[in-house]
Amino acid sequence: MGDNTLKSLNDLQEIIGSDLEKYYSENPSDPLFHPIYYLLKIGGKRMRPALVLLANQMLDGNIDHARSAALAVEVFHNFTLMHDDIMDEAPLRRGETTVHQKWNNNTAILSGDAMMIEAYRLLCLSPSNHLSALMQVFNEVALGVCKGQALDMSFERRTDVNRHEYVEMIRLKTAVLLGGALQLGGITANANVETQNHLFKIGEELGLSFQLMDDYLDAFGDPAKFGKRVGGDIISDKKTYLRILLEEKASAEDLKIIHSTFNSEIEKIETIKKLMTTYKVDEDILSLKTQYSDSALEHLNAIPCPEENKNELRRIIHQLAEREA
């Protein structure tokens, strides 16, 4: 297969968009599905299903064998958003009213449940010779995401969370689904177990690097480029990697300052950011992030397939590692 037949991330996202449109037309009049379609239509970059298709394409798979798994991953991801938003009492999701706010908690619980079943149903539309392997990965990833959310909720009740626990939480809550997406794509292209493991690690390291960058940008992003308000995590005393590391490294005296009452939000942001740079936790997080993205690239290099097939995934890893927003 020549390079000219390789699809870009953008091409793959369009395929997913068109498959989603077909999906919306399946149960247009069933009220159980209205919140499901509503949330899916709010959008997002469709990065997870794109990773399924990308791994399939990288290994010269038949893309049609991966499309159901891709859709399953997107529906599953949105199921987690629907239930997480209830648990977090979030009023907005990507600027739109969340399902539990637009309808009510019960509807969001029940449509979320239906959405998870739908994810499994879609996955089962994959070629039956892949089914057992697909299901095994999907189950493990899905349970991991729940464990990550449980850890995240438990952290809110604790003051002693260390950075290793934090990384484990984001690994489960965010990274394993990216790893799973690539692995599922690999399975649909008949990847052997070794390649599947590399694919999973690529997604996992990519997810960790992405989430750490999220933490970094929230404090040190360029306000002109960063979409959200810079310093939001600092104001809400959110236990991000930056904050946990700062509290681990800070002297008793500086810890007092961190936990003191500030005259204004600006003062709080400035004071804590200054301490973060003093203790070099900004450099630490960027260095850890780079370790993860470098490791993702190493796993990509180890996969035995034509180098040009890897270009798009390599580009995505670089792009996410160097993003400014």
Added chain:
Amino acid sequence: MGDNTLKSLNDLQEIIGSDLEKYYSENPSDPLFHPIYYLLKIGGKRMRPALVLLANQMLDGNIDHARSAALAVEVFHNFTLMHDDIMDEAPLRRGETTVHQKWNNNTAILSGDAMMIEAYRLLCLSPSNHLSALMQVFNEVALGVCKGQALDMSFERRTDVNRHEYVEMIRLKTAVLLGGALQLGGITANANVETQNHLFKIGEELGLSFQLMDDYLDAFGDPAKFGKRVGGDIISDKKTYLRILLEEKASAEDLKIIHSTFNSEIEKIETIKKLMTTYKVDEDILSLKTQYSDSALEHLNAIPCPEENKNELRRIIHQLAEREA
């Protein structure tokens, strides 16, 4: 295989009990699993998983090929209870504190989600040659149960629910899971599609007959034998089959009485029960219930397997149809 090797319902329930004990020991220290084990341990008759094993045995299957599916059905059923109890704000489940009361709503949402994933994971431990068929039935049944719960919730906001809609609601919410349990058991014994369909119908009709009997006993059960307080549905104006049928048959004058304010709960129960017998809706519901259980028996007769293999399931159908509590 001789008759003496056939296991009774009780034997099968014991196997499930022992498999559940093993299951509880898998993740003893993970807090995500504590509510899962708690709810499962509250108990119940394990009727659904027993139906899986019973269908497998009836068709001379290898019981070990059905045990994971049986466990999956029980875990799925309890997942629905965990989430339904949140939605219904129920304080008690079989006399014990519900999960959302003992912990909180978020824990019940999240552990319920994990529980559904666990159900799929357990199902996937079945022999891989059955996996595709098992998954297809399981997905359809699971989505049906959600649709049934959605209908049930929507009925609370409506005053014009007719008996056909009510039957459709209990079919989805309760009966399809019994049908699915028998069908899954059939699949594990390599049943052909025709036999699978008979098995599904047996469970479905059994479930309808069971639920109608529930409605009947709540009003007309013998207080000495019926576990709950007789008349509870009447007091709470619950739209049961009895009540819907009464309102469909009652004269305008009697409708006024039904909707009037009563001096006491006893007066309300007595007045409405008297109207139910006047309009013979008690006879109607018993007659419909018998139609369903007769139809279940017909489907059982149509299955081509040794008659003695059917005895236990036939006994269960009779027992449920004639129960007094």
